[in-house]
Amino acid sequence: MANRPMSSIFMQDSISGSLVGDLVTGAGPVIQECFDLAALGRTLPDRHFAANGRHYQVTFHAAADRNGDVSEILLVVLDVTRRVQVEHLLRESRRRLIATARRDHLTGLLNRRGLDNVLHRELRRSRRVGKSLSLVAIDIDWFKHYNDSLGHPQGDACLYSVAQTLIGCLRRAGDEACRYGGEEFLLVLPDADIGGAATVAANCQRAIDELDIAHPSSPFGRVTVSFGIAEAANGTEGALVALDTVALLAQADNALYRAKRNGRNRIEFAQGS
Structure with missing residues (x-):
């Protein structure tokens, strides 16, 4: 009272x-x-x-x-x-659930849903601050043959090792890695031009070579990866961010396809980059 x-x-x-x-x-x-x-x-x-x-x-x-x-x-x-306390636990559970829904269960990398969120956000930010954004598409060479000859458990172990190696090559807080599907990965590199992205890709290629994972079906005798790099340069114009996202993904994927067509275990760039 x-x-x-x-x-x-x-x-x-x-x-x-x-x-x-x-x-x-x-x-x-x-x-x-x-x-x-x-x-x-x-x-x-x-x-x-x-x-x-x-x-x-x-x-x-x-x-x-x-x-x-x-x-x-x-x-x-x-x-x-x-x-x-219960409300706090519910909020934390919801936060963890959302985070889990955006992560690949095998590798712990972002999944496609997580990639969509990050890529949309970073493209908006790059346009706002006038800095470049690069996307690196990565594919494990002849992975289907690896899986078929050594079995899915060994294939999963290979995917996990490659994923962890990619994460280890990302040194800046804003960089993100994603498992895009199957044996394909994507790196989102904010504030990185084509040269910076090439350096990251080369570091990834060298680190995966150093894993020295045996691949009997590969002409290289070990697990290797191919890279395709695309850049959303300063001042990129577009009516919608979503359209920019689709275009950037397509450019990186086309560069990756060219790397595979030209012998694999190599880095290629989007045309015009």
Whole structure:
């Protein structure tokens, strides 16, 4: 209960006997606001506060004297710690669910849904700040033969190793790797021109060579990868970001196809890059 000269309020547990000012931030103005609202016949808003690791909800109720004037404000305090904890768990579960839905279950890389979100966002940002964005398409050479000859468990192990190697070659916070489908991967490289993307691709190629994963069906005798690189350069024009996304993916994919056609285990660039 709070009179105009503020008094202590009675509660259970460790906050019993505490002053209003100890529990409600800015208690003086809050209580005065309650008196003012009550005098106008208005509803008194609830407040929330935390004390000693617990969460509380406070409801205010006006009490009138014999003349009908508001003389006191009653505070009813409800411990809502459990509710707050459950709400926090639900928010975290939803966040993890959304994150999981955007990740490939085998490699941990972004899946196609995750790629769509990242690529749309980064294309918008690159247009806004006037910087380049590069996309690197990657394909494991002769992977179907590898899978058929060594079995799917070995194929999955190969995919995982390549994925982790690609992640290890991305040194900047904004770079992202995606499993685009089957044995194909994509790297999204914000603020990177064609030269920077080529350096990243070369580093990836060298790192995968160093894995030295035996591939009996490959003329190289080991697992190798092919690369296709496309760049959305400064000032790229387009009516819709989605159209830019489709065009950039198509350019990188065409460059990748050319790398495979020209012997594989090589880096090719989108025409005009």
